Amino acid sequence: MARRKGTLGLVGFLALGLLACGGPKRPPAVTGPPPPPPEDTSSGAGSLNPANPVDWGPDIEPVGGDGDLSSTYLGDEYGEGGPLADIYFEYDRSTLSAEAQSTLEHHAQWLLRYSSAKVIIEGHCDERGTVEYNLALGDQRGRATMEYLLSLGLPRERMTVVSMGKERPVDPGHSDAAWSKNRRAHFQVSR
């Protein structure tokens, strides 16, 4: 899986990038000790009652090889260390603040300089609100970010928007401070 990551000056943080999604620097989720499993959690595989033959074992579609989906992502430490810092949004909004625009102008300069780099723009939300709505809101944040980078001259084909909704908070807390960190666009660079 140690495939060549190319040139481009990306190399510095590419080494980190192999770990990709959910790097080691994120704080652990705060959950209590897990409760005991339900009793009768019987039989992983093997035959069950023929009148109820649906025992699908564990796998629907195991990922091939080493199963490391994230090896296609080259740079990602959730905003830490990479050149493309996260930008942040107001609650329930996808408009770009002056500060976010300024950050994106820096990102555009960097991306225009390293012109074979592609960027995945992840739109994230805080935990408040329904899953479907937040997935749509994350998409709007990602698209607003992409439109601004587009206006700064970055080609459309180098950008992909992925909405994460409220599924991957960078801070698992339930405070205003945690929420404001989680309402963000995050950038993953690949080539």
Place this chain on the structure above:
Amino acid sequence: MSPLRKLASFSTVLLVCLVSAAPGRAQEPIRQIIIGGTQQRLAVPPCVPRGTDDMSRDACATITRVLRDDLAFQALFKFVDEGLYSALRKLEPDAPDFEDWQSIYANFLIAVRADADPNGLALDLRVYSVDTAELILSQRHTGQVEDVRTLAHRAADAFMALTQYAGVARSRIVFSSDRDDLDGDGSTKELYMSDYDGYNVRRVTVNRSLNILPSWKPNGDGLAYVSYRSGAPDVYVASLLAGQSLNLTQGAGQSFAPAWSPDGSQVAFGSTRSGNMEIWSANADGSGMRNLTQNRATDTAPTWSPNGREIAFTSDRGGTPQIWVMGADGLNVRRLTSVGNHSDGAAWSPSRQHSEIAYTSRLEGGTFEIAVLDLVTRQVRQLTTGGGSCEGPSWSPNGRHLVFSCNRLRRWQLAMCDRLGYQLRTIDVGAGQNVYPDWSR
């Protein structure tokens, strides 16, 4: 630690309907128990083991508990006090003494005998009308000894099939959980399924990505769900028997919130494949991709009406996200909800008795609760209330209950209540954040 507690009986009732198929004929045996009228009483005495071996006795103990829980769950019946059974003479399941059962005011007797050995388990079910002293149902269910809960569930559903309500004891719930997230930071979620009572939890997906918003195929042999396994969110269709998933949306835009049509032929979902988030539908093999909404607003989270002719969905075209409805062809769009400023995640009841849509609604305090819109009266009733939020309702197969996820105790856990909001309880399906449940049909 049964996740289902015994339930208080509810305000519905049981009538015996003597079905006379044609005028002039002699009275026919009881074929159906129509519920409505004065509540009547079931006797569910302890299962009788055929032998004295431990295996049969253990199986019987489980069968008795599961059968009683399954029937009590429906909140349609009164039950004979369990203490009375020991006062009666020993039950002979094939030839009960009706005087005994009449003396404790039972209207129906559900007698079960079980025979277990290492080769398998046989459950003999007899249902008697005590009032008319006749046998109305006689069945044998067989399987492996470890399937004892399933056999008891089948017996419960066989009894429910005598009523106008479908049983749900063999239904299952699929949900998303981060319990196997390797980093422990919640960045991956896999799909799991359990029996409706929280037992028999099994993992479904193993791709170490985000797998969310599962939807049961109506015949129960498949799922549709959202997975980020290729980086961006696509809708996948899984065949559970073949153990394979088909990428329905193939990376065209981002796709979310799939919902099966009631005949299992189509999947509707929200997608950005045309730029903006719109409702699309496709055949289950990915062919026949159709755009159903064209609007500058966000349209997502579709749910089909039970007859497949309409689709309700979330749209913020009116300024805030609310539930709207349209024909399955995308025409005739109308707004349904106007209570509150944030409604999402609609689920159309499969009930034959009630025309209702459950959804998630934000209250003034900022928390989210489960609400039900009665499509006939246009009244909304709020089912849940309290600290924290509840989200993502899904109906039981007969539309009498809902499952959803609540974070009342700082952890998202599955919860259930009946369609009026009574009998709220947590369903223990194991560790982690357990979200986005979908109840099989």
